Amino acid sequence: EIVLTQSPGTLSLSPGERATLSCRASQNVRIYLAWYQQKPGQAPRLLIYDASNRAAGVPARFSGSGSGTDFTLTISSLEPEDSAVYYCQQRLTWPPLTFGGGTKVEIK
Amino acid sequence: DVQVVESGGGLVQPGGSLRLSCAASGFTCSNYAMTWVRQAPGKRLEWVSTISGSADTAYYADSVKGRFTIYRDSSKNTLFAEMSSLRAEDTAVYYCAKSLTPNNLDLHFDLWGQGTLVTVSS
Numbered sequence: 001e002i003v004l005t006q007s008p009g010t011l012s013l014s015p016g017e018r019a020t021l022s023c024r025a026s027q028n029v030r031i032y033l034a035w036y037q038q039k040p041g042q043a044p045r046l047l048i049y050d051a052s053n054r055a056a057g058v059p060a061r062f063s064g065s066g067s068g069t070d071f072t073l074t075i076s077s078l079e080p081e082d083s084a085v086y087y088c089q090q091r092l093t094w095p096p097l098t099f100g101g102g103t104k105v106e107i108k
Numbered sequence: 109d110v111q112v113v114e115s116g117g118g119l120v121q122p123g124g125s126l127r128l129s130c131a132a133s134g135f136t137c138s139n140y141a142m143t144w145v146r147q148a149p150g151k152r153l154e155w156v157s158t159i160s161g162s163a164d165t166a167y168y169a170d171s172v173k174g175r176f177t178i179y180r181d182s183s184k185n186t187l188f189a190e191m192s193s194l195r196a197e198d199t200a201v202y203y204c205a206k207s208l209t210p211n212n213l214d215l216h217f218d219l220w221g222q223g224t225l226v227t228v229s230s
């Protein structure tokens with residue numbers, strides 16, 4: 001099973017600041033990693049797929065990078081509505097499909 | 109509108125059974141791999157089961173293998189999860205999710221339902 005470790009656990013930043021979220025895989029997942037945003041009481045929303053492709057309708061301030069075992073989700077300029085938990089997910093090796101433990105982004 | 113809507117959750121006693129439904133609209137769910145993902149309160153997302161788009165091959169997490177069955181009724185454009193021998197650790201919100209691209213098993217999910225809560229408790 002591929003374990004995904006996300007850091008930091010919580011990120012507290014002000015509007016307009018840059019957020020950098022990390023996801024590290026226990027094995028090489030090549031580029032097959034996605035990022036999701038989940039707000040309280042809501043379903044996850046796909047932001048980035050295959051490491052760096054923005055999903056339809058996702059604002060350009062969200063970008064993804066990385067390959068192999070180290071991946072980054074960057075929010076270039078935080079908006080108040082970006083307050084959420086962000087999860088990474090790999091699809092290279094399954095079952096089981098695996099998700100990271102999440103990073104909570106708080107807007108000050 | 110393209111959407112999936114889950115239903116069928118509720119309170120069930122340990123050892124009981126439940127059937128979840130996921131009604132799809134705006135697309136043909138048999139053309140896509142469809143997946144159940146669950147989330148226990150305050151926990152991370154957990155993959156439960158996937159059914160492929162073409163051959164209807166089913167895949168299960170070890171934690172539910174032998175107890176859950178995923179299947180699809182194409183005439184109703186609906187996905188199901190038949191859950192039996194339920195345990196307290198199955199308590200979670202269950203989400204139905206659609207794969208991004210059709211006719212393959214590239215499991216990134218671009219459409220999620222609002223979820224249905226399953227509570228296993230006596």
